Amino acid sequence: MQEITTGLILNHSCNSGVKSRNYFRQIIVICFCLFLPVFVYSQSDSLFKYLEIAARNNPTVQQRFLEYQASLQKVPQVGSLPDPELSLGVFLKPMELINGNQAADIRLMQMFPWFGVLKSAKDEMSLMAKAKFELFRDAKLQLFFDVQQTWNELYKVRKDISISEKNIEILKIIERLALVRFKSAPSESTGTSSESVSITSVSSQNINSGSAGMQKMGNVRGTAASSGSAQSSESMKNSSMSSPSSTSGLSDIYRIQIEAGDLENSIAFLQNQQNTILAQFNAFLNRSPGSTVFTSDNLIIDTLELSMTAVSDSMLLNNPMLGMLDYEKQSIEARKKMVTRMGYPMVGLGLNYSLINKAKATMGEPSMNGQDMIMPMITVTLPVYRKKYNAMKAEAELMQNVTSQNYQAVSNSLQAEYYQAIQLYQDAQRRIRLYDNQYKLASKSLDLMLKNFTVSASGLTDVLRIRQQALDYEFRQAEAVADFNTAGAWLKRLGNLEINRNR
Helix, strand or coil: HHHHHHHHHHHHHHHHHHHHHHHHHHHHHHHHHHHHHHHHHHHHHHHHHHHHHHHHHCHHHHHHHHHHHHCCHHHHHHHCCCCCCEEEEEEEEEEEEECEEEEEEEEEEEEEECCCCHHHHHHHHHHHHHHHHEEEEEEHHHHHHHHHHHHHHHHHHHHHHHHHHHHHHHHHHHHHHHHHHHHHHHCCCHHHHHHHHHHHHHHCHHHHHHCCCCCCCCCCCCCCCCCCCCHHHHHHHCHHHCCCHHHHHHHHHHHHHHHHHHHHHHHHHHHCCCCHHHHHHHHHHHCCCCCCCCCCCCCCCCCCCCCCCHHHHHHHCCCCCHHHHHHHHHHHHHHHHHHHHCCCEEEEEEEEEEEEEEECCCCCCCCCCCCCCEEEEECCCCCCCCCCHHHHHHHHHHHHHHHHHHHHHHHHHHHHHHHHHHHHHHHHHHHHHHHHHHHHHHHHHHHHHHHHHCCCCCCCCHHHHHHHHHHHHHHHHHHHHHHHHHHHHHHHHHCCCCCCCCC
């Protein structure tokens, strides 16, 4: 289409067209030389690299990993024996005994839980640590999805800006064609020369002076589509009143500038939105909000490379939230065993050492006078208060039921998300094919309309209407590609699938 429109301009102003083309080529060469390093870097700076940066630097992921490491430290805590008890008693005045005077008493005692209590406690903490690790995996998968979704949104906004800028150039071409058509029209009044001067001054104004009263965009499609369609429909109602007079030509120039002004306003809105998305994207990477983020000019369609059934099976088997709940259920089962054994007696083994000094010598001094005493000891706890142990068992059973219900709830929620993601995936796939074909047809129609417009075979209203259709289909095509990749990332997040490194 660019070649056709350029040829149309050359038919009316050959000399100026050649100069403009040479000047345009010089600008292209200079820009290519200046921005070549940036282009090369942006192509190598893929989405996978940003995912690696986010996995290393994101605070939420780091928090989950540190929580997992902290939970591992609980395993040796609960798997160790209770600390031994050492007691020391000193008699301020030695106790007189038959075989001497007792000066001090030293006692050492070690308690031993019932068989299997420590093992069950270690199993419980180990399973809870595995549940924490599943939370870490879930945080990482969610981060990857958020980064990919924000990346697609950023691509969509930048693509809309590029499309709007390209369409402003098309409007400039149409404006020049309208100006040539107006100048070639026969004069109908004595004021034709003054109106020609007026139209020339109008065309030399900045294209940005058009109306800026467009509405906000919805779903990142741009408000230029709705605004342009409304203006085109209104113009079609009044097309029967148009004539090749000077007033109609001046009106055409104004209408073109209004369209261009709406696009300029749309670009300003998209640029503000781009800054917001950039700040959000850099927040995931734990970088400053103004850090540069590179995106490709054309987003590569990322296919799943797996059937929907495989995604569904992987979701139910490998989803980290379901894995976390399964480990919690196993840990509660180990806690039930531990609580049951805690209701049995604890046994304590120890030694008692008595320090005995010799008594005063007498005629009948015993042979054991002044000899220290060592006494082995055993202690047994009596768990006679059964209410607390019964309550601990009931608590474990209730928590196990809670975990089972939570597992079912999460499974149902994942299946609902799965069907939502499939709907978005299939809908985006259909829209990609539709808008690609519609855009090609609209572009061909616009080329034909521009040819007819130069020979006054068609009105400006038809040209602007077809141009608006092509613009709208190009917007929707970029949106469909971004939605398709977002849906694919959503399905991969649900199924815990690998991310394509070639994007």
